[in-house]
Amino acid sequence: xxxxxxxxxxxxxxxxxxxxxxxxxxxxxxxxxxxxxxxxxxxxxxxxxxxxxxxxxxxxxxxxxxxxxxxxxxxxxxxxxxxxxxxxxxxxxxxxxxxxxxxxxxxxxxxxxx
Numbered sequence: 440x441x442x443x444x445x446x447x448x449x450x451x452x453x454x455x456x457x458x459x460x461x462x463x464x465x466x467x468x469x470x471x472x473x474x475x476x477x478x479x480x481x482x483x484x485x486x487x488x489x490x491x492x493x494x495x496x497x498x499x500x501x502x503x504x505x506x507x508x509x510x511x512x513x514x515x516x517x518x519x520x521x522x523x524x525x526x527x528x529x530x531x532x533x534x535x536x537x538x539x540x541x542x543x544x545x546x547x548x549x550x551x552x553x
Contacts (some may be wrong), residue, residue, distance in 0.1 A: 464528040
């Protein structure tokens, strides 16, 4: 019997979209987008976060003003309930994906443990 793991992966993708965890993330993201205060703050946070990650990945040093800006934004986000709800929903989706990843990689881990 030939198994097509790509068909299985595509089915998993469809099923993940139907989980409560994903639907909660989708709702939380829509709330951030609709919030006049939260949306620009979240967009700025994502931009700063991406820039810092790119610098780290390319081995560039992160300047003190960049660190301060990230900390300032982090503080503002910590005070915004709408964004905090989104970040919590992201965390739960990330946990679900980690759990699924552990299941998927089980045969490989077992192979190297033998």
